[in-house]
Amino acid sequence: MAEKNIECLGNVAKSGLLVGGSGLIGGGILHYFKTYVDGEFELMGPNSKQLSLRNPEDVRLHVRRHRPEFIVNCAIAALDSNPLLAYQINYLGTLHLARAALEQGIPYIHFSSAAVLPPGENLTEDDHLELTAKLPNYPKSKLLAEMALAEMHRKYGLDYTIIRLAVVYGAHDHKIQGFHRMLFAIADQTMPLLFTNRRAAHSYTNAMKIPPFVHHILTHREEFGGRIWHFVDPAPVSLSELILTIKSYLQLKRPWKIYLPYPVAHFGAGIIHWLIRMLGRIGIDARMPAELLFMEQFYQTQTLSSRRLQESSFFDPKPETTVFTELPHLLEYYLTRWEALNLITTYNKDFFDCGRQSEDFVNNPSKLLETLGK
Structure with a gap:
């Protein structure tokens, strides 16, 4: 190479x-x-x-x-x-x-x-x-x-x-961090809204x-x-476009296309941080995702x-x-891995495209009709 x-x-x-x-x-x-x-x-x-x-x-x-x-x-x-x-x-x-x-x-x-x-x-x-x-x-x-x-x-x-x-993307990352943390949050349906704005790009x-x-x-x-x-x-890459593209690939309902203002997101993160500290006082170990420390960057280009x-x-x-051309492979790799580790269960496999439905459209279109009744 x-x-x-x-x-x-x-x-x-x-x-x-x-x-x-x-x-x-x-x-x-x-x-x-x-x-x-x-x-x-x-x-x-x-x-x-x-x-x-x-x-x-x-x-x-x-x-x-x-x-x-x-x-x-x-x-x-x-x-x-x-x-x-x-x-x-x-x-x-x-x-x-x-x-x-x-x-x-x-x-x-x-x-x-x-x-x-x-x-x-x-x-x-x-x-x-x-x-x-x-x-x-x-x-x-x-x-x-x-x-x-x-x-x-x-x-x-x-x-x-x-x-x-x-922002690094690629398969075989054994830690859920950075870009792959965002993938996980979307697939696990723990991102209800868009924690960014329409302009932010990275x-x-x-x-x-x-x-x-x-x-x-x-x-x-x-x-x-x-x-x-x-x-x-x-x-x-526009962050909001990337999030919505991942959502589309997985055919999920969330996150909804509602842009959460930064002051509200920052306040919410502060509440979560306070709750984690309170849990620690009663012996429950919990940690805030490290990426939330840089939440402001989600709203900045x-x-x-x-x-x-x-x-x-x-x-x-x-x-x-690009990250968009690699999404099908990345989603298939990480969702398979996370499911095997019992980390996610919420996504619907019948709607998990990652290239398979588009392949059916090209090579076996009648198969798409068979799935209508499922």
């Missing part, structure tokens, strides 16, 4: 260290490098017990022992992590890995997030939030990490690349396209080193410019692929 311009003398593969291999992004990269570039690169993916990002000596010794020729950091603390965990994983962990890469003189690939950006349209790689104490833990720690890497590049010559992702990132991009930037260090890259689909990426040497093999 990505070009291969690297020479492997004596067929010896380049070894790399990938941190965060249990997640959607890291797991996809490990699978891609094992399946598609076997013999050219070999990735080690230690778990948190084998390599602790919180311990600088652990990182240093691991890198010295295994001598990787590049490092890829996909590890992140959860959106709702406490300040200490966000600081240790997202910031200190980044520093420990970057220092180890600098000591060995090897490239360091770092995954960041659109959470470091303000609301706005066509935001470039030079844009970012103002670093203040009032920032939530997650964007503060990710922004600090970006700034630290840029400083290490200027002062010490760190060979780094930052990949900023937007950028999206296809998880399947990330591994070929990592492969490409490893073989084109001169072009991609020392810079930030927005890795997003070119066209922004944030689109990232992909111009730098489009003008680079990286070639997107499937530029027509």
Whole structure:
């Protein structure tokens, strides 16, 4: 998929260290490098017990022992992590890995997030939030990490690349988070209204396209080193349109096409937070979905410019692929998984299209008539 311009003398593969291999992004990269570039690169993916990002000596010794020729950091603390965990994983962990890469003189690939950006349209790689104490833990720690890497590049010559992702979509995410949290809420009928407005739009990132991009930037260090890259689909997506499209695919009654004003949604979230605290006092463990911490962004537009990426040497093999074209596959994958885990039971399988009814329309139209009496 990505070009291969690297020479492997004596067929010896380049070894790399990938941190965060249990997640959607890291797991996809490990699978891609094992399946598609076997013999050219070999990735080690230690778990948190084998390599602790919180311990600088652990990182240093691991890198010295295994001598990787590049490092890829996909590890992140959860959106709702406490300040200490966000600081240790997202910031200190980044520093420990970057220092180890600098000591060995090897490239360091770092995954960041659109959470470091303000609301706005066509935001470039030079844009970012103002670093203040009032920032939530997650964007503060990710922004600090970006700034630290840029400083290490200027002062010490760190060979780094930052990949900023937007709303990530893709199969094989074992956690219900981000975009997949929204899928779950719609399928489980726990989203009665539209928690957004008609104008809000966001950028999206296809998880399947990330591994070929990592492969490409490893073989084109001169072009991609020392810079930030927005890795997003070119066209922004209206949040309300996406929600209603998912609802249409599943042929559900909810959410109703009623746009809940942000002040009302914010007040409701505050009530839920208070109830959760009260439940905790009587020994009932409950947590608010981490995405609700960023509810305001559901009502704001944030689109990232992909111009730098489009003008680079990286070639997107499937530029027509978007979150809309992937919805049938994603819905079928996640609904099957969640049903097997007894997490959802409310959707009607007879109305679950996901491409099957449209296939009947093309290949077996009489079958559609047979379902009228059911």
